[in-house]
Amino acid sequence: MASQPPVQYNLMSPSIPNATGTSQPPLLQRPITSNGIGQPSAGSRFPVPATSNSVPVSATTNSQWARPPVSSQFAPSTMSQPSFTAAGHQQCNPAIFGQDSPRPVLETQSSGRPPSSSSGPPLNNYQSGQPIINGNLGPPLANGVRTPTAYSGVNYATPATSSMGYSSPGVPPQYASQNFMPPQLHYGSGPPMGRPAGPPVPQQQYSTGYPSYSSASGQLPPISGIHTQQLSYPAAPVLPNAPVNQFQNFNSSIDKMASQMNTMSVTQTGFDKIWGHENVDLLQVRNILPAQGVETPRIRLRQEHLNNVHCSMDIFRCTLTKIPETNSILQKSRLPLGVLIHPFKDLTQLPVIQCQTIVRCRSCRTYINPFVYFVDQRRWKCNLCFRVNDLPDEFQYDPMSNSYGDPTRRPEIKNATIEFIAPAEYMLRPPQPPVYLYLLDVSHVAAETGYLKLFCDVLLEELEKIPGDSRTQIGFITYASSVQFYNLAENLNQPHQLVVSDIEDIFLPCPNDLLVNLNESKRLVIELLEQLPLRFNNTADCNSALGAALQAAYKMVSPTGGRITVFQASLPNIGPGALKPREDPNQRAAKDVPNLNAATDFFKKFALDCSGQQVAVDLFLLGGQYMDIASLSCASKFSGGCMYHFPSFHYVHNLPQVERLEHSLRRYLTRKIGFESVMRIRCTHGLSIHTFHGNFFVRSTDLLSLPNINPDAGFGLQVSIDENLSEVQNICFQAALLYTSSKGERRIRVHTMCLPIASTVADVIQSADQQCIVGLLAKMAVDRSLHSSISDARDAIVNVCVDVLSAYKATMSSAPSGLYAPSNLRLLPLYLAALLKSVAFRTGQSTRLDDRVFAMNQLKVLPLSQLILSVYPDMYAIHNLHDQGAISQGEMVIPQPPRIHLSAEMVDSTGAYLLDTGDVIYLYVGRNIHPAFIENVLGSSSFQSLPEQMFELPELETAESERLRNFLVHLQNQRPYPAVLQLIREDSQIRHLFSSHLVDGRTESSLSYYEFLQHLKNQIK
């Protein structure tokens, strides 16, 4: 908390009689939810009986696994319903990459309205005479070239689909006959981008940027590895004022493009420019990446004064900054509607208030917020359900000026993010103490990695900084063939080890002193941490009874709630929950990947038991061999825990992983933590939330159970539009996170986001937030992979691109040739092409199953900024940093090198580059780098003498060194904990760690970014 100096308003002082008596602060967990915050007496709080691991998961719980029934009332299930449709079996949609599979489409909305030229009013004035978006109306081209199929999927979200006859067997598909197309593209073989017969594509409209590139003419970029230059793009003529390696400001390139566009009227162009609605021909812009980073879109409400109080876009973000007023408009835009939230993010400023009455809507329980409407000084109208509520007298008091009067001066009305210290009504039991239990794999494989020493050393160093108070409890369990407990009672001379070998029916060897008060037993804890690494140094025990150890841990922690932290380095192979190897190493490059889902429901059931008792399970996975992360991860997923993966960790032989573990562990041990928490997300009447993403258990329709909440956890949710919103000006989302702080305070953090309404498709598309869309699509694609297949998910990702750009094209006043995107979506194809090459979704390239499953899990939980970095890292050329354009922070001058494309073309052997992937920043040094750089920045005499392993920069007293170090500090300050810096020489064996991120280029099994654009262009009609 030291990092969060709260602005604390103590509103307890003015004692005002609550004349209205309206606001009896209700529980956050409405009706039922005796949610495990109480003692483990209430067996009904969960589908799974909380006290036993052996009871089968109830039907309710099972349904969380199963696909939701087709016509279900968008019953929110725990994990995601399939978010892309199941690619309607009735439809024979065109294959994307030469597969004869149905065409998966993105289906996020509640109504699968079939397109029709007569099915709605014209979209806007510019559209008359235009084909309707998504329109299956254009004449089918020769050769059966597909037309975009907009509404083809089965929708699992709402009953609306079944009423459209799409999901009932026997109802003929309406557009099936149009939806065949010949295979066009094939990853991995043959020339990509073959264009089917059809009208000739107009060539060479513009003289700048790329030459018009005709796939039909056979001028394909050469196929080979990604490392040679000139592969990513066909050779392009260099403009006098836009040299290849010089990155012009994006806006200037837009201006240039705009000036050359002869397809739009001058008036329209000027109009669009005023409103920031420029468009971009993606095929013509060489450097699409904004040099100074992607701007975060702004929400603009008509009520000007409200635009100063928006919730931070780092916390709460919607895929659209304007909400379509009808579902039909949303469908036509082809954009996904959803929200990403990072609810417990570390904040430098957080208003905290303590008051007698937390003002909430009497009808829907929304917390009063800046976007409510004051009918008069005594009444406010809820912005979610529109009920008019009375204000308690207390609310008339302004704590800042100590005066009575205008309620809009209150902190609740001035801040879209605020934290309340909750009164007793918000507690079902006294706030729990912080409880930390560590489970340590001490099998032979685990001991070999040497992780135990690192863990014990770091914990010893951070012991004083673990969040907590005088009540903090701590305990340790080790396990191999048996389970070992440690009695740490403060009156003992030294820790006592107690071994239980009956792992099939685990029990606690003594009732007390396995979890001890950290302050009282600190001496013994320290002694144990010093002894443990030595104790298991030479073990030959090859078994790992993780399941039994978890069951024991549950018995220890469940009476209070708390956190179980597991360090696992091998496949758990004996006792309850034992797993078997499932990966076929010969199939790592296969097109479809089996075994992405859990092999057993043991870990899920265990997690649900934990969730019911306010216990979360966090996993540190260190295996060099397959350890079935797909199964193990369930322990974290459903208990609100988190996961880390350090593949092939070894204390001596894998120093980069040692660095990563150390950085992550320090952050993990000392970051803020909230216990026994729940989060409820509400939205304005007319919208509904239908799918959640992240690690949690859904307890009721909109209540997420999060036994622990940490500042690095992100969540996503999908939204549908159920009713016409044209009567309202704005809509709101509100997230309320109720938790117990490590100091034992019950607190409620409330975030409110307000968005305006849009009434045209064009307006909706131009309001889209490309990064947020990628964040949501990645989560939906993970679900699709788990419920269907990776190739299905990949196709759906491509189809989103095609559909969105088609929808945009339909809004343009004329239909120029080229591949146009609105300026705000210009990076969507770049990001999605990169997503297809990410560890989670790539095919045709050897990928270990555990790496893939972990990457998928990360896409579900990473906060947006880190998710984007993991998909499309930031790369900078740093061999020639200068102070031009630098920014100053205090004494520090920070150079601002432009971001460059992730293309081998951009990487020169005479250069040095930083590649920021989120938790690792690679420093790549070309073999022909100028010796002065090596000497002045890296402190070596020559390239050859650079060390193979280097994790920090020497502090040299040269201007070059200072510039680079300042820039690195600047990058590090933008994340919750410092990334690992890793030097990679061009001739290094680990060079692939760098080059595998150059995703704009072509590989044997994937298209280059430019080829991807060509493919999109061919698909868009």
Ligand SMILES: [Zn+2]
């Ligand atoms: Zn309300």
